[in-house]
Amino acid sequence: MDEVIEKLIALSDIDAMLKDAESDEYRNLGFQTKQECIDKLKKMRDEIASSIPRQVLKRYEKLKKKYGRGIAPVVNSVCTNCFMQFPTEVASKTDKNQKIEFCPNCGIIIYWT
């Protein structure tokens, strides 16, 4: 897997974690989410973000603002952000996740599962 994609996934996973940790619904389940721990996670996020090329990070943040996330998995040849079906010739290629790719329909960064 491309190193930048790997970092974008880690960033996205942290973003999902932060979103959950800061929601009342999650807190009501009884999981401890101390502010100092959330700050620790935010620091981890900053560290990962600083190692991602600036232009890629900028696009990720822009997509996150628009869709609530910057990277989406492609499951069974379908983009899970916009539900566009990828053509068979694209879905069957062998060099998946070796470079950053975008969904041709919604523009989100994609990860082939």
Add this chain to the structure above:
Amino acid sequence: MIEELLKKDRIIFNMEAKTKDEALQELIKPLNLSEERRKVVLEALRKREAIGSTGIGHGIAIPHTRSVVLDSVSLVVGRSKDGVDFDALDGKPVHLFFLLVAPPNDPGTKYLITLGEVARMAKKLIEKNAYLEAKDEDEFFKILKEVAGEV
């Protein structure tokens, strides 16, 4: 939802893990992920534990995470007769593990609803206390199914 997630091949009747990290590694094994995805999910689980243990006390831990590399919601249940030090809220060893993982786009709050169901199920199991006495995997699975039906 939780009944659908309970699968016999995702039950670990006798966990071997002695430490928190070993427990996480053992629990993700039944998901049969590729090495690449396994590493990503394990790292996400470790990060989640870093912000506060998912050991909610009374011998229960519910490690959980969402990850881009996952394509479906999955549950793994593990039982440790000896218990594992999981930095639980009450400081007691954890005997019952529920690992819940989901893709990031799991519609809305479905993931959180399932997480809530898992927590309720875990508490009911502890009340019954029968899970530790189960003779074998079949009996353990039967107990889990029964309790899941009550949640």
